[in-house]
Amino acid sequence: MNHTLQALGRRLRxxxxxxxxxxxxxxxxxxxxxxxxxxxxxxxxxSRDPATGRRAALELGIQPERAYGSWTDLLAGEADRADGIxxxxxxxxxxxxxxxxxxxxxxxxxxxxxxxxxxxxxxxxDLVRAAEAAERVFCVTYNYSxxxxxxxxxxxxxAGELGPIRQLQVEYIQGxxxxxxxADREPGLDWxxxxxxxxxxxxxxxxxxxxHHLACFIADQPLAAVAAELGSAVPGxxxxxxxxxxxxFEGGARGSLWVTNSAAGAEHGLAIRVFGEQGxxxxxxxxxxxxxxxxxxxxxxxxxxxxxxLTPAAERATRxxxxxxxxxxxxxxxxxxxxxxxxxxxxxGRPADPLALxxxxxxxxxxxxxxxxxxxxxxxxxxGWTSCRLEL
Numbered sequence: 001m002n003h004t005l006q007a008l009g010r011r012l013r014x015x016x017x018x019x020x021x022x023x024x025x026x027x028x029x030x031x032x033x034x035x036x037x038x039x040x041x042x043x044x045x046x047s048r049d050p051a052t053g054r055r056a057a058l059e060l061g062i063q064p065e066r067a068y069g070s071w072t073d074l075l076a077g078e079a080d081r082a083d084g085i086x087x088x089x090x091x092x093x094x095x096x097x098x099x100x101x102x103x104x105x106x107x108x109x110x111x112x113x114x115x116x117x118x119x120x121x122x123x124x125x126d127l128v129r130a131a132e133a134a135e136r137v138f139c140v141t142y143n144y145s146x147x148x149x150x151x152x153x154x155x156x157x158x159a160g161e162l163g164p165i166r167q168l169q170v171e172y173i174q175g176x177x178x179x180x181x182x183a184d185r186e187p188g189l190d191w192x193x194x195x196x197x198x199x200x201x202x203x204x205x206x207x208x209x210x211x212h213h214l215a216c217f218i219a220d221q222p223l224a225a226v227a228a229e230l231g232s233a234v235p236g237x238x239x240x241x242x243x244x245x246x247x248x249f250e251g252g253a254r255g256s257l258w259v260t261n262s263a264a265g266a267e268h269g270l271a272i273r274v275f276g277e278q279g280x281x282x283x284x285x286x287x288x289x290x291x292x293x294x295x296x297x298x299x300x301x302x303x304x305x306x307x308x309x310l311t312p313a314a315e316r317a318t319r320x321x322x323x324x325x326x327x328x329x330x331x332x333x334x335x336x337x338x339x340x341x342x343x344x345x346x347x348x349g350r351p352a353d354p355l356a357l358x359x360x361x362x363x364x365x366x367x368x369x370x371x372x373x374x375x376x377x378x379x380x381x382x383x384g385w386t387s388c389r390l391e392l
Contacts (some may be wrong), residue, residue, distance in 0.1 A: 005346045009038040015085035017100055018092035018114075020046030020056040023260045025091050025114060028332055029141070030060070035333035038340035042066060043085050045074040071100050075107055076361045087343065090114060093191040094199050095287060098123040101138070105130045110137040110343050112336070115207045117229050117365030121373050124366035128392055137342045139335055140365035143215040144270065146334035148289040148305045148326070151283045151358070152314035153218045153274070156293070162276030165219050166246065169256035172211045173269030177234065177241050177261040184237050199369075200244040200376045201230060202239040208259045208375070209368035211270070213360060217279070218274055222367065223252035227385045228375035233262040235250075245375055248283035250389070257362065289325050310316050363392050 014033055019026020026046070038184040043066040047053035050069025057067030071092075078084035084354065086332040088104040089112040090097055098118045103109050111131070117140050118124040131138040144150060157165060183190035190207065191197035199205040216223055227246040234241060242260035245384045263269070270285035275294075282292040289305040303310065306322035317327060338359040345352035367390050374388035 007348050007350070009034070011037055012087055012340055012343060013042045013083065013085045013278040014039040014087050014089060015040060015043040015045075015109075016089045016091070017045050017074065018096075018308060020053055023091065028329065029089050029091050029112075031329060034335045035087040035330070036340070037339045038337065039087070039309065043068065043074055043078055044263055045071045047234045050220065052178050061228075062211055067313040069360065071096075072212055077101055080207075086110065087339075093197045094356065095119050095197045098127060101127055102130055105136055105138070106137070110339070112139045112339060112364075113362075113365070114141050115213075115364065115365065116199060116205045116368055116372065118369055119205070120195075120322050121369045122252075123364070124362075125392075126168055128366050129363060135346075136367075137339055137346065138362035139339045140360045140362060140368070141332065141335055142210060142217075142360040142364065142368075143328070143332040143335055144210060144214050144285060145217045145358075145360055146317060146331035146338075147283075147285070147288050147351075148310070148314040148317040148331075149283055149288060149303065150214070150218065150331075151311055151317050152291055152305075153283055154220060154358075155221050155311035155313040156277070156281065157218060157274065161293075162280065163272065163278035164220065165249070165251060165253040165274060167275045168215055168249070168253055169257075170211045170215045170255070171258040171269060172207045172260075173258070173263045173266045174207065174261040175263045175266035178266075179265040180234055180236070181257070184234070187238075196293065198239075198370065201243070201372055203241050203261055204372045204375055207261060207270075208243055208245075208257070209372065211257050211259050211272075212368055213364060214270070214272055215247070215255065215257065215366070216249075216364075217360075218272060219249060219251070219253055219255075221253055222251040222390075223371060224248045224250045225385050225387050225389075226371065226374050226378055227383050229383055230379040233260065237262075238275055243375060245385045247379075248385070252304040263367070288327055288331070298344070308342075313355055313358070316353075319365060328357065337385045366390060366392065 187193040241262035247255035341356035377384040
């Protein structure tokens with residue numbers, strides 16, 4: 001029996017908003033929630049179109065009275081039930097995150113929200129304040145922080161195995177927008193091509209915030225300032241599909257970030273290299289079960305997920321033994337697992353496992369939006385250094 005069932009006598013009741021037909025991330029969220037058996041998806045509003053959303057919810061096995069036509073109907077309907085939802089997961093267009101999350105917190109629900117947190121920094125800061133006032137758990141799904149070897153890298157940095165961090169390079173290179181799309185001609189066909197729905201930069205909101213969080217998570221340093229160039233590699237495109245950003249971290253490290261979704265032939269390409277006074281680490285998401293550790297004056301060593309000698313943080317995020325690969329879905333599920341532990345701890349008054357409390361929070365989400373806005377401002381100033389420090 002898992003710890004949620006032991007502590008509460010039941011699974012956490014999860015409601016989901018967005019992620020319906022045609023969505024990539026919706027099934028990922030729902031599968032991640034179920035992988036460790038801590039949640040039961042009991043209510044859903046899966047589409048902006050009420051009929052489509054209800055039909056999709058029924059196909060998932062949601063009871064008809066809990067297959068809602070809108071997120072407002074979902075919150076109202078669940079508030080009146082003795083068995084109403086405990087947690088709301090949000091995977092809508094970016095602009096809807098703020099009003100939905102704000103209403104969920106006001107209703108006393110814990111929240112799991114897809115990235116980016118919002119489209120505007122003031123809305124992100126508003127959610128930080130709302131989550132603190134409500135005393136609820138709020139996770140933003142920067143899911144790459146759930147990989148065991150990413151947690152291994154962070155733990156090694158925190159333990160001082162690299163010495164003071166000096167340099168960092170992170171990249172996220174995709175190719176699915178390498179050629180013109182119908183949305184380039186008609187932005188209404190895809191909300192990601194509409195700044196009012198997506199935010200001020202498509203590429204930074206879509207994958208840049210992932211790269212930013214990964215860098216800060218492993219380096220264990222907030223970002224202080226950026227110098228950015230934004231634009232498009234596809235002639236005539238009106239939204240950003242590439243970004244080159246110089247980074248200055250509050251702990252003194254310097255770095256660079258390259259993200260694009262218009263690199264012809266690229267598949268995914270998330271990678272990070274971190275170097276300190278005594279050595280460096282390198283991780284590639286396309287080979288996620290390995291972490292390269294370069295040691296000053298010594299031979300490099302390749303650490304494997306599930307192998308001996310890993311940190312407790314990596315071991316907690318590992319499900320199966322060495323030699324059997326784990327990947328994207330399991331890393332995503334680790335965030336849901338951590339959130340469940342935090343929610344149960346609050347509900348029962350018992351201390352949570354400290355290793356379960358390293359998931360990305362609403363504050364991390366707000367820092368991601370501060371990063372996006374600073375990059376946009378820097379690019380408009382011809383690449384001038386721009387602060388992205390955020391006091392929370």
